[in-house]
Amino acid sequence: MAFNRKEKLRGNIEAIRTAFTLEKEHRKATAEERAVLEQYCGFGGLKCILNPATALTDAVHWAKSDLELFSMTVELHKLIRDNSGSAMEYKRYMDSLKASVLTAFYTPKEITDTLVSVLKDYGVTPSKVLEPSAGMGAFISSVKEHSPQADVMAFEKDLLTGRLLSHLYPEDKIRVSGFEKIEKPFNGTFDLAISNVPFGEVAVFDPAFAMSDSPTRKMAQKAVHNYFFLKGIDTVRDGGIVAFLTSQGVMNSPRNEPVRLEMLKEARLVSAIRLPNNLFTENANTEVGSDLIILQKDTRKEGLTEDEKLFTQTGTLHGVNTGRYFIEHQEQIVCTKSKLDTDPYGKPAMVYEHEGGVQGIAEHLHKLLDDNLHKRLVMRLYSGGIRDAEETVRQETQTVEVKNNPAPEKTEEQKPTVHADEKPEIEAPVMTLYDLFGFTTEERRQMESKPFKKKSNKNNGKNAVSPKKKPEASGLFNRQPVETLPTRQEPPDKGMMTEEEVHQEAIYASLDWDENPPINGFYEAMMGLGVEGRARLRQRTREAKAVQQALVFDEEPAARQEIPTETAQVVYPIENGFEAEHQRRIAEVEKQIRDEEAALSPEERQRRHEEEMLPRPFTGIMEPHLKEGSLVRVNTVSIRYRLSERHYAIRSDIPSARPARIAERES
Structure with missing residues (x-):
């Protein structure tokens, strides 16, 4: 048609x-x-x-x-x-x-039905399915028809298409965002990842890839089709299937050889089929070559098969870069005729056509898929049989080790009830700070093994509200007089306290450690001091204010000298002590820099100026909109450096070279 x-x-x-x-x-x-x-x-x-x-x-x-x-x-x-x-x-x-x-070339339903039906013929009836680039849900429709119980999570970055898709499948988890937004706890979750993935030199920003030790993963972010394959393998469980329809660039480009090798580090090659250029002619009026690549995740695999080695290599066919796998296995190309021509971008390419149209392509594809899955799909790995066998061996080993101390068996009431007709559910992940900062399993175990030390209240909770008698509006928002609270220890300096200090003490006394724990280090420290400790702190603050006033208003210079130097340097009024120290240290370092510059010869000053103006590599976080060769302005960002065990901020209006030298000097 x-x-x-x-x-x-x-x-x-x-x-x-x-x-x-x-x-x-x-x-x-x-x-x-x-x-x-x-x-x-x-x-x-x-x-x-x-x-x-x-x-x-x-x-x-x-x-x-x-x-x-x-x-x-x-x-x-x-x-x-x-x-x-x-x-x-x-x-x-x-x-x-x-x-x-530019990119919406939706897969014909005949092709999606063929792929899903052959997978089902070999026992792949997934419970949890991922569609990372759903379009209008051609693959979702086929999966639902053959596995109605499947729970689908789909991503569609395009706003308009995503909204249409969410109305088509309101019962499924349709997320109108990019695949890179999937949370880390979903890794190793899905039975099947299936899609027609986007293609092109479009960069994707994923912190997990950007901070990876693997140069290949960092490189994969620069081309969206490469990223989807590696990320897709991450998200399926051991034994799970990744079946992606993609551009021929994944297999043909020599630059992608490291990416293809990375794909096969923890996955088996099940099938690689080259589809004809007229596949999308009826749906999108375009001729573009594409490949169907099916992988099975296997974290225990060792080495590559001969076909997998060919899969990672690039050769030439009629002078055109082509994956060696298709050069050696031309029977894996779905076509009735081929010729040397140009691709949609005008570059030389092998063009394949199938005279049977979409229906003829689907029939030819069915035959190749049936043959490939019969040879290479490991169903014991998909169903968990291999994993269960290894688990049985491990349990038998543990049984021998604890033979003399068997663990008590659960009663029938304690055993969980499993209902066969229950629909599996993809639960939303519970994110923790470990996930946010990318802690490994070993690092988590080390952190969790350290005992948590809760700071005790030195006054033994005498000024805390009883958990059984919580006031109706206790906490920081309670402005009621302190007399309305339960009995508590009176502060020793009550007669000297100002109205603001009385109010602050009332807040500390009203906080209940168990029912309303502190949310920052300041309140935790103040509660830990107790009533007497806070009174001593207020007294030190009053003395510091007196010292400051003496320094400012005393007319006799000798009187100023009698004031202890240590007190003047260490104890600051709470309002502006840190700021005063901050400004003093900045002025001191800037004066040293000016003195050094004044002592330089004009030639040396010119040389330093030229060095400061040279472009420097960007060491910050690489945003997704930046590309190679971009100019990044950094002198408008506040630069922080360490002084006296505290962090101070340098003014953003100082030229970028000066704060950098200040930071270097102070470190």
Whole structure:
């Protein structure tokens, strides 16, 4: 069936209109509305929608061949504009349309059905499924038809497509965000990761990859298709399947050899099939080559098979870079004819075509998949049989070791009840600080083994509120007089306390350590001091204020000299003591720098100036919008350095070279 542009554009407009209606009415789609939503196929092959279309006069800028779509494009822009809550939201929708024109080549349902059905024939009926780049859910639909019990988590970065998808599958976990946003606790969770992944030299920022010790993982972030493979392998469990449809660049590019080797470090090659260039002609009116790569995760594998070695290598076929696996296994290419031509970017490439159309491609693919899975899929690994056998051996070993001290068996009441008809659920991960900062399992074990020392209250809780008699509004927000609280120890300096100090003491006395624990180090320290300790602290503060006043107002210089130097340097008024020390040290270091510069010769000063102006490598966090060769301005950022066991901030208006030298000197 030929690509009909008017029919595709009309179907997209009606699908978008239906989605906006469902959002306004806050309800689920009916069967008829679902059929309308399913007509959405993205805007691949409809680049005319990027032309200006806000007024009738814009038509003069359109090509004659596109004028038949002008009125519908105006309708599309008006529909999105009227349903956008703000100019920013409208811009995000338009960005979605632009991205869709370049990358939205949705997989024909015949292909997704073929892949999922062959996997099911070999016993792959997944409980937890990941779709990292869902589009309009072609793979989700096929998975649901063959495994209705499957719990699906899908990611779709495109705002417009993601909203349409969430209305199609309201019972599944549809996340309108990039795959890189998946949380670390989901690693090793899924039985199957299946998708038509995005392609191109599009960078992805993932902290786990950016901070990895592996140079290959860092490099994989620069191309989105490489990243998806490595991240997909991370997310499936041992024995799980990764089945991705991707561009031929993954297999053909010599630069991707380290990435392909990294893919096979903890995964087996199950199948690699090259699909013809006319696969997406009917859906997206484009001819682009693609490969289907299926891997099975195996963390215990050692070494590579001969086919896996070919998979990692690149050769040439008719002068064109091609993965050696397809050079040696040309039977793995789905086509009826081939020729040397150019790809969509004008570069030399082998072009494959299948005269049977999508249906003929699906039948040929079914035959190759059946043969590949029969040879290489390890079902004992997928089902957990190998893992269970190893666990049995381990348990038998432990039984021998603890033979004389057997553990008590659970009673029937203690054993968990398992219901066969229960639907598996992908639970949301419980994030901890260990996950946030990327602690390894060993580092967690070391931290958790250290005993936690809770600071005890020196007055034995005499000034704390009893847990059984909590006041109705206790805590920091309670402004009631201290007399309304239960009996407590009176501060020794009550007669000397100011109104503010009385209020502060009332707050400390009202805090209940067990029911309302401190949330920062300051309140923990103040509660730990107790009533007498806080009284001594207030007395030291009063003495420090007296010292400051004597320094400022005493007219006799001799009187100033009699004041102990240690007290003046160590004890500061709470209001501005740290700031005074901070400013004094800055002035001292800056004076040293000025003196050094004054002593330099003009030639030496010029040489230093030239060194300071030389570009320096960026050592901060690499944001996703930066690329190789970007200029990064750092002199507007506050620079911190360590002074006297505390952190002080240097003013941001000092040129970047000076704070750097100050920090170097003080460290």
